[in-house]
Amino acid sequence: MSRPDRDEIDARIAEEMSFHLDMESARNVELGMPPDEARRRANVAFGGRERVREEARDVFRVRWLDEFIADARFAARTLARRPTFLVVAVVSLGLAIALNTTMYSVLDALINPVIDIRRPDLLYRLQYFGNVRKRLDRRALPEALSAGGRSYEGVSGWQSRGEALLERNGRLTVLGHDNVRPNFFSLLGVRPIVGRVFTDADLYDASHPIVISDRLAGKLFLPGETPIGGTIAVNGVAGTVIGVIPHYAEVPVLWNDAWTLPAPGVLAAVPLNIVRIRDGADPRLVRDELATIAANLAGEAGEPTSATSFRMHR
Amino acid sequence: MPPADKNDLLQGTLDMLVLKALQLGPMHGWGITERLAQGSRDVLRIGQGSLYPALYRLEKQGFVGSDWETTENGRRARYYALTAAGRKRLAAERESWRRMSKAVELILAMESAP
Numbered sequence: 001m002s003r004p005d006r007d008e009i010d011a012r013i014a015e016e017m018s019f020h021l022d023m024e025s026a027r028n029v030e031l032g033m034p035p036d037e038a039r040r041r042a043n044v045a046f047g048g049r050e051r052v053r054e055e056a057r058d059v060f061r062v063r064w065l066d067e068f069i070a071d072a073r074f075a076a077r078t079l080a081r082r083p084t085f086l087v088v089a090v091v092s093l094g095l096a097i098a099l100n101t102t103m104y105s106v107l108d109a110l111i112n113p114v115i116d117i118r119r120p121d122l123l124y125r126l127q128y129f130g131n132v133r134k135r136l137d138r139r140a141l142p143e144a145l146s147a148g149g150r151s152y153e154g155v156s157g158w159q160s161r162g163e164a165l166l167e168r169n170g171r172l173t174v175l176g177h178d179n180v181r182p183n184f185f186s187l188l189g190v191r192p193i194v195g196r197v198f199t200d201a202d203l204y205d206a207s208h209p210i211v212i213s214d215r216l217a218g219k220l221f222l223p224g225e226t227p228i229g230g231t232i233a234v235n236g237v238a239g240t241v242i243g244v245i246p247h248y249a250e251v252p253v254l255w256n257d258a259w260t261l262p263a264p265g266v267l268a269a270v271p272l273n274i275v276r277i278r279d280g281a282d283p284r285l286v287r288d289e290l291a292t293i294a295a296n297l298a299g300e301a302g303e304p305t306s307a308t309s310f311r312m313h314r
Numbered sequence: 315m316p317p318a319d320k321n322d323l324l325q326g327t328l329d330m331l332v333l334k335a336l337q338l339g340p341m342h343g344w345g346i347t348e349r350l351a352q353g354s355r356d357v358l359r360i361g362q363g364s365l366y367p368a369l370y371r372l373e374k375q376g377f378v379g380s381d382w383e384t385t386e387n388g389r390r391a392r393y394y395a396l397t398a399a400g401r402k403r404l405a406a407e408r409e410s411w412r413r414m415s416k417a418v419e420l421i422l423a424m425e426s427a428p
Contacts, residue, residue, distance in 0.1 A: 023344040055367035
């Protein structure tokens, strides 16, 4: 019997059942039953048809697997007897598969860009509304957010600096530039291609650490030249490249090409606008926790609770 | 305790009975149930819900083959036939059944000590 597909199996079972019931009904009629009663009795005697169908499908499903294995063994024996044909077939298949895979990867990257950051589904934008920053110490808000966080893993922030003139050894380009908090990349979970991302210690590093995109590295560094440790002037201020990350054209908070840290004294100027919630945390609970923090800050500042809030959104 | 229902069948014997029914010649599913009922003088009525999965399983194992044929009254029906492997299997099953039934008879024939 050739390999049946599911429709063939179902059709076969249906026809066999129909034949069986017709024969049983006819025999019941011969025994003197009215046709309706004869059919009813035949149906009752047959039992659950769906169970029969399922059991039959199970039998044939396993049969497909058995036949596939048998076919594979037969193919292996045939190919082993013809080594030249085997080599040509394998090389041809390999080339065809490689070409298809490459084309698929290119198209897939265009249609579904891969965001190589850790669990992007747990990241939310964070916005603060209120006036407590004017009434409290400028560190009060970030400290309150950092001290909270039972339902969220952490907060960080970035501030666009617009387009910057980027220069290295006479090569110039103009690309987007952000100031970020030291934990910006680690909170996002961005993996550098080479080097590293910022740490708190970099805030006080007089060499002005810079993280750049691979796109910017390609524009300012020669092929084969390592960007790590290289110097780049950002709007005339020299900094040292400590890491190169992929260029994320599809991720708004990452689509620029150069990132620097603010001076330690003005870190608070970089807003906390990203929150990573804990895996499994209900975003509603995070919002509740942020509302509590906002209410506490408002209380400390003597502000009405309703005038202070956080908004968390995609 | 009431006597066993006539539909009850010792587990594991269905395959042997189906193979035996087909030893008489190719037959469709309904015909197999009739052969078994007649052969057992209506004591054994195979549940049709059990028969077809058993037939498909035996076919998969290579003990029976099947094909569409036309019945005497012009209906298309799936006929099952015993294969060579099925005949060997039937012989082995019969031998096993004989040993088992003899063992059961011996147990039932045991007499209590005086």
